[in-house]
Amino acid sequence: MDKSFTERRRRELLVAACLTVAAALVPLFVKNPNVQNIMILTLMFGALSQSWNILSGYCGQISLGHALYFGLGAYTTTLLFTKFGVPPWFGMLAGGAISALIALALGYPCFRLGGHYFAIATIVIAEIGLLLIQNWEWAGAALGIEMPVRGDSWLKFQFARSKLPYFYFALALACVAWFVTWWLEDSKWGYWWRAVKDNPDAAQSLGVVVFDSKMGAAAVSAFLVAVGGSFYAMYVSYIDPGSVMGFQFSLLMALPAVLGGIGTLWGPLLGAAILIPLTELTRSYIGGSGRGVDLIVYGTLIVVIALARPEGLIGLFSRRKGASR
C-alpha cells in the first residue's frame, strides 16, 4: 500500500472529525428553530443519500425504490411504539433488521436483472409496499399514523421544546453513514463493489463473488436507510404512506448523491448540504403561494447541475481529474 494513499485516508478521517466538531457547535450559536430544522433535514438526507450510495454508487445497482426501506423503518418504529409501547431505540434496530432481511430476500431474485429492468423492479416493489400499507387499516391506512406525545424523554426520544437532541442524533447518523462508507471503501467489500460496478463479468472471472457482494451492499444500505426512516418518524411524529414510501421520496433520497458525486465518499453530504437548504428556502420563501414557483426553481436547479457537472459537484474540489474517485 503506497504511503500517499494511507495518508489521504487518514486526512479524510481528520477532515471528517473537524467537520463533525464544527457542526456540533453550530446549534449553540444558531437558535432559530427554522434554521435548526433545515440543518436536521440536511444531515438526515446526507445520511440517507450516503446509505443509498453504498448500493447504487459504489456497487452500481441503481435502486429507485429505497423509500421502501425508509418507510419500513418509519412504520416499524411508529407501530411498535404506538401499539405496544416499545421504545423507539429498539424500534429503530428492529426496523433496520427487518429492512436488511427484506433487502436480502428481494435481492435474491432481483440481482439477476440488469440495468433498467433492475431499476424498474425496485420502483415496482416499493410501490407494492406503498399500496399494501395504504390499505392496511391497523397501520392507519392512507391517513397515516401519529406518535402519541408522552412528554420529553430520552428513552422515548421525544422532545417537544428543543430540537437539539434531534440535531445531535441526525449528526450521529450522518457520521455513522459516512464512517461506514469510509471504512468499507478500503475493505475487501469496497473493492469488490467497484469491480462489480465497472465490469461484472471481469470481476466474476477474477474471483469476485458478484452476487454476494451485491447482497452485502443491499443489506448495509437498507439497514442504514431504515434507521434514517425511524429517526424521521420520531422527529416529525406523524407519518403517512405517501410521504415516507412514495416513488418521489426514492428519487429525493438519490438526488444529493447524484448531484454531489455518485460513488464518492463526500458527494452525498456535499449534495445534501447544497440541495436541502436551497429546497427548504425556496419552499418557505416562494412556495407558500402554492403556485409552483418553488418547483420550477428546484427542477431547474436539478437540470442545470446534472448537465453542467455530470460527475457531481465534488468535481469542483478535486485538484486533478479523477482525484475524487
Add this chain to the structure above:
Amino acid sequence: MTAETIIQSLASGLLMGLLYGLIAVGLALIFGLMDVVNFAHGEFLMLAMYVTFFLFTFFAIDPLLSAPLAAAALFVLGAVVYLVIVRFAMRAKANVGMVQIFATFGLAIVMRGLAQLFFTADYRSVPNSWLGGKTVSVAGIFLPQPQLFGALVAIAAFGGLYLFINRTDFGRALEATREDPGAVALVGIDKNRVFALGWGLGAALVGLAGAIMASFFYIYPDVGASFALIAYVTVALGGFGSVFGAFAGGIVVGLVEATTALVLPPSLKSVGIYAVYLLVVFIRPRGLFGSM
C-alpha cells in the same frame, strides 16, 4: 361473479390496455433509439391533456378533432427537449445513465411547477364532448365510447408506426441510427436530427394518448405521475426498446389490471400489474420481447 361481469371487465381492460400501450410506445421508441428513459414522460401526457382541455374550453374544439393538434404540439416539445436538454445529458463523460434520469426528472418537476403556476392545481375535465359518457353495446357488453375510440386510435397508431419505421426513408434512418449512431454519419445522416425527430415522434404519440385521456379523465398538474409509472412497467414488461413489446405490454397490463380489480379492492388494482411485471422479468430477464 357472473361470466358476464368477467367478460365486461376484460373488454374494458383490453380497451384501457391498448391506451396504456399508446401512452408507453413513445417511451419505448425513444429508449430503443438511444437508451434514454424519459422521466418526464408522464408530464408530456399531462401537457397534452391540458392542450386538449384549453382547445375545448376556448375554441370549442372537440377532443376528437384536437388530437392531431395535441400530437403536433407535443412533437415540437419533444424535439425541443431533445435539442435543449437531452443532447447535452448524453454528452456527459461520467454517469450518463444517472445524468439523463435526473435531467429529465428535473424537467418533470419544472413542468409540474409551470402547470401549477399557469393552470392552477384545480381538477379540470372536458364536459359534454362528443363521445364523453356515451357507451355502445356490442353483444350485450357495454363499451365506453372514448375508450373504444382511443383503442382504435392506438391500433391505427401502431400500424402507422410499423409502416413508418419499415417503409420510409426516415424510418430506415431511425433504425440505422439505433444500430450504430457513429457509422450513420459516414452515409450523411445527421444523428442529432434523427434523434430530435425521434423525440418529436415519441412525444407526439403520447400527445395523441393525452388528447383521448382528456375526454374521460380528470386533468391536474400531477396527473402524469401515476400513468408514467404504468408506462415504465409497460415498456419494461414488453422488453426495453421493442415497439411491438410496448403494444403487447400495454394489452397485458390492461387485462391484468381489470382482472385484479375483480378480485381485490379497487385501491389495490395496480398490485396485479406490478406482480406480473416481477413474475415476467424473473422468468425472462429481458421482458416479453426484449432483445438480448
